[in-house]
Amino acid sequence: MTPSRTPQAPWASVGWLLATAWALSFPLFSTLGPHRLWGCCAAVGYLAAAVLTVRSPRAALAASLTGAIAVPLLWLVLSGQGQSEVTVIERSGRLLLETGRLYVDHPAGVEEYTPYLTGMALFGIPRAVLGGPLGDARLWCAAALFGGMLAGRRLLGGERSGLLPLLVASPVVALPLVVSGVDLPLAGLLCLALAAAGAGRPALAGAALAGACALKWTALPAVAVAVALLAVCRGRGPAVRCALVAVLGSAALILPSAVLQPAELLRQVFAFPMGRAEVPTPASSPLPGHLLAELGSWGWYVTAALLVLGGLAVAVSLWARPPRTVVAAADRLAIGLTLAFALAPAGRFGYLALPLLLSVWARSFTVADAPATASRIVARSPGTTAPGKPAGQRA
Template identity: 50%
Template sequence: MAAAWAAVFPFIMAPEPHRVWGMGACPGYLCAAVAALSSRPRGRAVSVCLALGGAVVVPFVLLVLTGTAQSEVGVVERSGLLTLRQATPYLPDPHTVGEVTPYLPGMAVFGLPRAVLGESGTLPGALGDARLWCAVAFLGCLWAARRAIRRPAGGPSAVDGGRSAVGGGRSAVGGGRSAVGGGRSAVGGGGGASRGYAVGAFVASPAVALPLCVSGVDLPLTGLLFLALAFAARRRPVAAGLALAAACSLKWTAWPAVAVAVTLLAHHGGTRAAVRGAVVAVGGTVLLVLPSALLSPGPLVQQVFAFPTGRGPFETPAASPLPGRLLADLGPVGWYAAVALLLAGGLAVFVSLLVRPPHALVSAADRLAVGLCVAFLLAPAGRFGYLALPVTLAVLARLVGGAHRKEPAHDLVVRTSRPARPAPVPAARVAR
């Protein structure tokens, strides 16, 4: 399936970066499929490596060395240069759609290496490509999220519903059945390698490999949102708030994640943890966005909020035939109808958080994915590629966090198979 998907790009009127990716990814997927059918012990590992090499490494290196990318990569790199020159990433009076910066100021961080190392064409210039640092941020967030999920939470379990590891008077050491089932620990064990292969295969899939190679600007947002949910599931409000602040300073589409993470924190850590996480998230976002908002308030509003919703001076290139876009094309009445539906959908998701709050990483990621899907489908301007973000969140929650819903074995209640021994009776009492 992936090979067929990649094979289409070289033969259709797709942008050049997509065609280059397809020419490298299709052979890689085919070789990976052959290796997966092999009966050799390392067939799975070889298959994942071939898929990663063909769909990620080869096209990524080729595209970076030649400087071939989607237009948003140039926008991010220009915003980094503008930030160094004028402390704000927005041009005061853009003349073309290519001069518009539809991102919040945090995205300019990924353009700073290009501003420092210079243009592409040389090795130092290639190291300044924004896609490289977007990929580093995404993979770093996955690594940090996996460590956070495997790390024991302080106090009651923060992943499986917050039940105490001491309740019921049951022994935590006695031989017998583990609460994990079958005596298998939730951390480590034979499933660790399988989960690693699954994550590698997903990174090599078109849903991640294609944007990573041709654009990459949405991957840091995805990684930070997933990391924030992982910290919230482990009852770490400050860390979750910092990850949320970083994500919310990249794109305003990350803002709904604050509500999801806060409700997850409230479920596991109570009101105090939820308030701490919310204060850190909102305060951190304000600190990161406020300088540009004060230096160029008009351009920020026009380029970050009005332009993506189709109300700016230039028409947005995000014009996929999604329901919100089709309504907006009907005129002002259709545009207001799309916005009304968008607000109604957002309100419905918010009410669902109050009525049935998420209780674990997977349920929180699913709720955020639903909210983002509603936003992307009903927004007055959008594209199909945006839907990769909620899909990636939902899949990562199952691959990275699904196997760790339970606490590690040393923090869990272990049900003993033998009755507890009666307390010894004092000898003097027996003598009586």
């Protein structure tokens, strides 16, 4: 058994201080109330963690979790505050229960747009059923994230490295968990899908991918990555099964909305995030794609072409050098998502938290045992030529 590893105190202190500086930027520069509140609370928690980590890493972690998650989340949930995404998710859940539809017909303003697919509405249903703080969509989104990450780790059986609690306490997870929660279920399902693919569970991987694709269309690259991982470690059959479950499952979840409201699905889920709807999207961070799109119609088409080229480049990399471990698969997916978010006509810096989360999560338990994990996976694969070498791999 490999002992759990935690960062050395000096480096941990530096990390907490960097997190403090990042948190302080929100009350200084953000105009959003939930962001400013989170920044104030998190800065106190991170600063306390930087001081405490020299003597007690556990106390430092507790201070960071308290300041960055517990206090601001409790305050915002009880006061009914949050980013507009929370209201959007909860409205779609209420509409789904009451009418069977997800989208407001002919939305007049940005607050009436729902840029998500069917699955996201499920996290808004608790508000309609339970009401009160327990129905807040952020709590259920967080539960999906933690469930996916922990189930993925259990599938692979890796040793704990101490990175997972730090990841949860970091701004990468803490900020979206507290203020919106919208990307957390997607992250949890992608973690579960990659872990299931790495453990040789194609049906489970496909089901997790179907769930992810039913939340946001940005989950589509994960299907190619998981299928490539299964193909190289398990063979063509499991890869095809995974792809079929993912495609058919996604279709079953999305088609009802597409049949009932095809125009709104196209307008709100595809045109709006791409900056082609009647109402401009508020996602406008100065990333390359947005800057190009701002130059006019030709700039938008250049951005769209770059997006396609970026997707093709990742697809070619999966064919030429497929990932052979969960860490490599998470990194490849992170690269693809980073390219997509950077080149999208409309995007936010916050979107980049998802690729970072995937890469860190994969390392939170697999780094120490990566060779053993890979050997176990290949050893159970049909048609291998030698331990650790899939059939057809050159020596």
